[in-house]
Amino acid sequence: xxxxxxxxxxxxxxxxxxxxxxxxxxxxxxxxxxxxxxxxxxxxxxxxxxxxxxxxxxxxxxxxxxxxxxxxxxxxxxxxxxxxxxxxxxxxxxxxxxxxxxxxxxxxxxxxxxxxxxxxxxxxxxxxxxxxxxxxxxxxxxxxxxxxxxxxxxxxxxxxxxxxxxxxxxxxxxxxxxxxxxxxxxxxxxxxxxxxxxxxxxxxxxxxxxxxxxxxxxxxxxxxxxxxxxxxxxxxxxxxxxxxxxxxxxxxxxxxxxxxxxxxxxxxxxxxxxxxxxxxxxxxxxxxxxxxxxxxxx
Amino acid sequence: xxxxxxxxxxxxxxxxxxxxxxxxxxxxxxxxxxxxxxxxxxxxxxxxxxxxxxxxxxxxxxxxxxxxxxxxxxxxxxxxxxxxxxxxxxxxxxxxxxxxxxxxxxxxxxxxxxxxxxxxxxxxxxxxxxxxxxxxxxxxxxxxxxxxxxxxxxxxxxxxxxxxxxxxxxxxxxxxxxxxxxxxxxxxxxxxxxxxxxxxxxxxxxxxxxxxxxxxxxxxxxxxxxxxxxxxxxxxxxxxxxxxxxxxxxxxxxxxxxxxxxxxxxxxxxxxxxxxxxxxxxxxxxxxxxxxxxxxxxxxxxxxx
Numbered sequence: 001x002x003x004x005x006x007x008x009x010x011x012x013x014x015x016x017x018x019x020x021x022x023x024x025x026x027x028x029x030x031x032x033x034x035x036x037x038x039x040x041x042x043x044x045x046x047x048x049x050x051x052x053x054x055x056x057x058x059x060x061x062x063x064x065x066x067x068x069x070x071x072x073x074x075x076x077x078x079x080x081x082x083x084x085x086x087x088x089x090x091x092x093x094x095x096x097x098x099x100x101x102x103x104x105x106x107x108x109x110x111x112x113x114x115x116x117x118x119x120x121x122x123x124x125x126x127x128x129x130x131x132x133x134x135x136x137x138x139x140x141x142x143x144x145x146x147x148x149x150x151x152x153x154x155x156x157x158x159x160x161x162x163x164x165x166x167x168x169x170x171x172x173x174x175x176x177x178x179x180x181x182x183x184x185x186x187x188x189x190x191x192x193x194x195x196x197x198x199x200x201x202x203x204x205x206x207x208x209x210x211x212x213x214x215x216x217x218x219x220x221x222x223x224x225x226x227x228x229x230x231x232x233x234x235x236x237x238x239x240x241x242x243x244x245x246x247x248x249x250x251x252x253x254x255x256x257x258x259x260x261x262x263x264x265x266x267x268x269x270x271x272x273x274x275x276x277x278x279x280x281x282x283x284x285x286x287x288x289x290x291x292x293x294x295x296x297x298x
Numbered sequence: 299x300x301x302x303x304x305x306x307x308x309x310x311x312x313x314x315x316x317x318x319x320x321x322x323x324x325x326x327x328x329x330x331x332x333x334x335x336x337x338x339x340x341x342x343x344x345x346x347x348x349x350x351x352x353x354x355x356x357x358x359x360x361x362x363x364x365x366x367x368x369x370x371x372x373x374x375x376x377x378x379x380x381x382x383x384x385x386x387x388x389x390x391x392x393x394x395x396x397x398x399x400x401x402x403x404x405x406x407x408x409x410x411x412x413x414x415x416x417x418x419x420x421x422x423x424x425x426x427x428x429x430x431x432x433x434x435x436x437x438x439x440x441x442x443x444x445x446x447x448x449x450x451x452x453x454x455x456x457x458x459x460x461x462x463x464x465x466x467x468x469x470x471x472x473x474x475x476x477x478x479x480x481x482x483x484x485x486x487x488x489x490x491x492x493x494x495x496x497x498x499x500x501x502x503x504x505x506x507x508x509x510x511x512x513x514x515x516x517x518x519x520x521x522x523x524x525x526x527x528x529x530x531x532x533x534x535x536x537x538x539x540x541x542x543x544x545x546x547x548x549x550x551x552x553x554x555x556x557x558x559x560x561x562x563x564x565x566x567x568x569x570x571x572x573x574x575x576x577x578x579x580x581x582x583x584x585x586x587x588x589x590x591x592x593x594x595x596x597x598x599x600x601x602x603x
Contacts, residue, residue, distance in 0.1 A: 137309075138316045141586070143541045143578040146559055147321060150571050153563050154328035230440045234545050237442050238560065253443060264450045271443035279438040286434075 023291040030291070033283030040277045044096035052078065053087035055094045055247050060085050067265055079269055083255060088266075091247035092273055098248050099277060102163060102232045103225035109167025110224055114174025115217060119205045121175065122182025132175065139172045148231060153240045162241050166228045173220050181213040215292040222285030226278050233274055249274050302594050310587045317579045318369075318572075322362050325568055330354075334566040335378045365572070374573035379565040384573045387558060394554035395543055398473055403536045405478035406485055411521075411528065413482070414489025418524075419516060421494065429490070433483040441476050441542055445549040448472045473550045477542050481535035488531050492524030499523075526596045530589040537585035540578055 024030050062085040066073045073080060079088035121132035151165050185191060186209070194208045235241030236250030244251055249270040256266030325331075332349040333340070340348075349355050353364075368375070374384035417429040452458050452472060460469050496502060497520050505515045544556035551557070555574055562570035 134313075134316075137313050138320065141313050141317045141579045141583045142321065143575060143582065145541055146544055146575055146578055147324065149544070149560070149563050150575070151324060151328050154325065154334070154566060226438070233440055234442050238545065238548060240563065250442075253446065257446060260446065260450060261454055264454070267443070267446050267450065271440070271447065274440055274443060275438060278440065279434070282434065282438050 020291050024287070027287045027291055029283045030287030033280045033285075033287055036276050036280030037284060038280075040096050040273065040280065041100065043093045043273075044100050047090070047093035047097060051087075051090035051093045052076070053090045055086060055090040056245050058084040058086055064259065064263060064266075066263070067269070070265075080265065082252070082266065083259065088252075088269065091252060092249075092270060095247040095249045095252060095270065096273065096277070098159070098242065098246065099229045099232070099274070101159075102166070103229045103281070105163045106166040106170060106228035107221045107224045109163065110169075110171035110228075111174055111217070111221060113167070114171030114220075115178045115210070117171070118175040118178025119182055119209060122179040123186050123201065123205055123209065125183070129179070132179070136172050136175050139169075142169070144169050145231060145234065149235060149238065149240050152235060157235070157241050157243050159242055159246070162232055162235060166231060170224050170227060173223055174217065177216050177220050178213060181216050182209055185209060185212060215288065219285050219289045219292075222281050222288070226281045226285070229274070229281075230278060299594070303591065306587050306590055306594075310583050314580055314583050315366075317583070318366060318576050319362060321575050321579070322365065322572060323358060325572060326358060326361075329566065329568075331568050334568055369573070369576060374576075375569040377562070377567050377570045379562065379567040380570070384570050387570060388555065388573060388577065391553060391555050391558045394552055395540070395547070395556060398470060398477065398543060398547070398552065398554060399536065399539050401470060401474040402477035402539050403481060403532060405474050406481035406535060406539075407528075407532055409478070410482045410485030411489050411525070414486040414528075415493055415516065415521060417486070417490045418493030418497065429486060433486050436479045436483045439479070441480055442545045442549055444479065445472065445476045445546055448475060449549075469550065469552070473546050473552060476546050477539050480542055481532075481539060484531055484535060485528055488528050489524060492527060493520055496520045496524045527593075529596075530592045533585045533589035533592060537582040540581055 059081070062077075062081055063083055064085075065077050065081040067080045067088070068075055068078050070080075077087050077089070079092065082088055082091065117132050117135070121129040148165050148169055152161055155161050155165075191204060191208055194204050199208075232241055233248065233250035233253070236248040237254045239254060241250060242248040244255075252270040253267055253274075256263070256270065259266050330345075330349075332345050332352065332354050335352070336345045336348050353361065365375070372385055374388070376382070377384050377387060380387055413429040413432060417426040420426055449472065453460065459471050460466065502515060502520055505519045510519075540556075543554060544559050546552075547554045547556035548560045555577065558570065559574040559578075561567075562574065
């Protein structure tokens with residue numbers, strides 16, 4: 001009897017982080033998402049060590065070699081070479097760095113803007129909230145890809161410009177989510193007591209509220225990273241984003257498009273990498289949302 | 299309902315005004331429009347002359363006011379690259395984009411709703427899992443690459459449809475699939491959860507108890523109620539589709555508004571860019587207002603807020 005009692009207590013006392021850890025390991029989407037994301041992260045991180053060739057080195061006599069599994073392919077260039085004789089695998093690996101950088105940097109910029117607006121709107125409510133929500137409505141009505149294309153083209157395409165423009169265009173989801181969660185917890189006891197002991201509003205927002213909504217924000221970080229990566233690839237594909245010779249996957253797909261009739265792998269390889277990355281991030285984001293919901297989802 | 303309509307319309311106008319002011323200012327800060335017209339190798343005197351001729355020397359808000367008032371009357375100025383009134387260009391290209399948009403949203407609704415219903419009727423089976431997988435892929439696949447993938451499979455390998463161009467009806471097939479696929483996941487998910495909720499309701503149990511056929515229970519009783527939020531979300535998705543049309547039209551060389559936008563962007567043709575951005579955002583605002591109104595029509599609680 002006593003044993004049963006203590007066992008029950010032990011179950012009750014399992015910490016929330018342990019519950020979440022347990023749910024993560026049981027969630028197929030998270031495991032698969034992490035695995036896919038890990039492939040790309042390893043590609044990016046190990047590019048300087050593992051890439052067989054310099055991604056910018058052109059050997060014009062060695063153009064358009066097929067990958068190793070096709071006739072005429074060899075292990076010197078495992079994924080073949082592009083139209084300028086550059087090693088495709090090396091370009092693919094360095095391209096992973098660009099996509100990850102775009103995703104992270106854009107999420108950071110738009111996260112700062114969006115979370116701040118959301119915190120302020122959700123905490124103060126009233127006029128400020130109305131103003132912020134109006135800004136969100138206006139932002140949503142701006143055709144994102146069109147404006148990103150136009151501004152990047154007019155200013156001049158480069159890695160920094162793409163990151164800045166996307167950061168300015170993708171903050172709205174952060175605001176919407178942060179605002180609604182902040183509204184849910186702004187009248188909780190610990191926030192009220194912080195207010196009672198005279199903490200400033202900014203201090204309450206950043207030390208009391210922000211740490212408690214980080215799970216929801218991480219989910220939006222994944223969503224925003226995925227959109228930023230896809231939009232960058234689309235801009236570069238259209239010739240308006242990052243400029244050659246940088247090995248952006250979008251540029252690689254655009255260059256491969258010229259050979260779509262006889263060498264479709266030039267389009268298929270970088271596109272598959274892009275799909276794996278976006279799929280991994282999406283699965284991870286959906287999974288984090290599932291496991292951090294109080295009570296969990298079936 | 300009428301007062302809700304008025305408020306929603308007022309908000310839509312205010313948003314449209316703000317968006318156009320914002321994008322107008324954004325483009326003017328991105329590049330000096332006089333340089334954009336004159337080209338890179340023009341002398342500074344030429345640029346000054348152009349600046350005065352086109353009125354770019356005046357304060358930004360006066361330029362905006364003039365442009366906006368003219369735009370309201372349908373006059374978007376003359377395109378420096380095409381040498382034609384922007385209005386003519388847009389009217390020329392509009393039908394392609396609207397055909398594509400209408401086909402795509404139709405495709406997305408048909409597939410999204412059917413997949414959602416099938417998944418909800420047999421939850422946690424392989425059919426349900428397949429439709430969820432379709433949803434995950436539909437969300438993740440970049441549409442420009444999906445276009446190329448379909449071209450490789452259906453136009454190059456199987457040679458079933460033309461590779462590009464907007465001459466025949468067949469050239470709309472692949473672009474419709476690409477654009478529609480983007481809209482399938484949200485429509486499918488909403489149909490599925492809506493159907494699952496409705497199927498557990500008391501009146502469905504009554505319908506079963508009366509001995510009605512499964513077809514009648516699923517479609518006449520359940521789907522009718524589950525479909526309500528789907529209608530509103532489809533309106534939003536229709537608005538999102540237009541944004542994707544710029545990429546898809548350029549890949550398939552369809553001469554629609556998206557292609558016009560792309561061409562004008564490559565040529566730094568600011569009047570055309572501004573007009574297309576305005577049209578795209580007005581459509582988005584219109585569709586999202588439509589979505590809100592549909593929601594309010596079906597759910598009276600929303601009207602009072």
